[in-house]
Amino acid sequence: MSCALLGSLGVWVLLHPASIFVQPWRAERTATASEDVLLGPYPVEADFIALKQRGVTTIISLLEPNVPYERVLLEQERELAARHGMTVRNFPMGSILGQKFGNDYAKNSRAAAEAALGADGIAYIHCYLGLHRARNVQAHLAANVHSASFAGTNATPDADHAAERRAKAAFDAGDYAGSLAILATITRKTPRVLRVEAWNYYRLLRITEARAAFDKVLQQQPGDADAVAGLAYCDLFENRLDAADRGFGQVLAQKPDEVSALEGLGHVRYRQSRWPEAETLFARAAAMNPANPETRQMLERIRAASTAPQGAPARTAGAAAASAIP
Structure with a gap:
């Protein structure tokens, strides 16, 4: 019995790494x-x-x-x-x-x-x-x-980190071309740097270059959810709904509450005129990010479309997808 108790105590200790x-x-x-x-x-x-x-x-x-x-x-x-x-x-x-x-x-x-x-x-x-x-x-x-x-350049990791922060700030401010110019000075293209680069290209509607940058992320970090979502948004922009559906579904299988993927799949369902599913997806996204006005606008558009005469066209322009990214 004492051996069993000691064994149980040992297991308990191992399962509680912060214990005394x-x-x-x-x-x-x-x-x-x-x-x-x-x-x-x-x-x-x-x-x-x-x-x-x-x-x-x-x-x-x-x-x-x-x-x-x-x-x-x-x-x-x-x-x-x-x-x-x-x-x-x-x-x-x-x-x-x-x-x-x-x-x-x-x-x-x-x-x-x-x-x-x-x-x-x-x-x-x-x-x-x-x-x-x-x-x-x-x-x-x-x-x-x-x-x-010491890879034969004058840049240091600290300089790259500083440039990366400036590039992200420029992206957040909507200066996509300026952000790309800063990113061009970075010597070590990590997945994090490539993600910012890809989303800049996407916002500038340079979809081919965005795809290439997202692909580079996946080469270095297979299965990266942000890159998979980015490629899905590129598919959505080009109205390749089946491919976009698969991409957003892959992200949501990994991260069920990923807002950008919920909204992306919502756009897919909207274009497919599957109003109830689109409304559910955007409602979930709105509950998790209530400050986003674009999500509320899409909910209003879906509700209007679902009551419109049958055959009324859904918005299919790529610009709708281009505005709906993280």
Whole structure:
């Protein structure tokens, strides 16, 4: 009986990384060679709150799902991340007390560093305690940033980060051509940089160039929801409704409450004259982003169209899609 109790206590301890039994061994959350990447231990609820305040959007988890307690913790952090509007990417690295196991340890360590550098927003890399596996990734991260610094150019990562922020500010202000000009000075085209570039092209109705930029994002980060949504909006602009339907559906399967995809699929249903479905989609989008006047306008248009005489044309101009992006 005592062995069973000890075993149960051991499992409980492992499943509670912030307990008094584990806390003394956990590493502190720290900065890394990149200002957009943090490193630390497994994040519990309080950590998620702090990480969100810090601007973290992506969790890079090094937990190994083949280890039972880490599988449970991985599922829990995915739930917490979804609640806080973050994305979890898992690069399994098997390790017990610093002893590596598994065939993909080195490969996933490099991949985790690259994913963190290419994340949309600030990334947080963690293992269980924030020690061995996380520090292994930190070494690859430092090497990547160092390579970007001395790749035969005069630009530095800090200069690229500053240019990226200016480009995003120009995009938010509607200066799409100016944003593209700033992006052209950036030497390291991360997925985050390419996303801004692609949406600039889209807003300027340079659809072929937008497609090319979104495709580059997917080459570096397969399945990226923002790039998939961007390509779907390009399809919508060109009235390729079946392709747009598939793209927005793919995003919503991954992120059911993604507002831009809800609105995109709503435009598809509107053009298909499927009024009830279009109204449902835009109503969901409006509930999550009530400050967006375009969503309310579409709801009014749908309700007017649904009561219009049969055969009345839906708005099919590409400009309608061009205005409906995040």
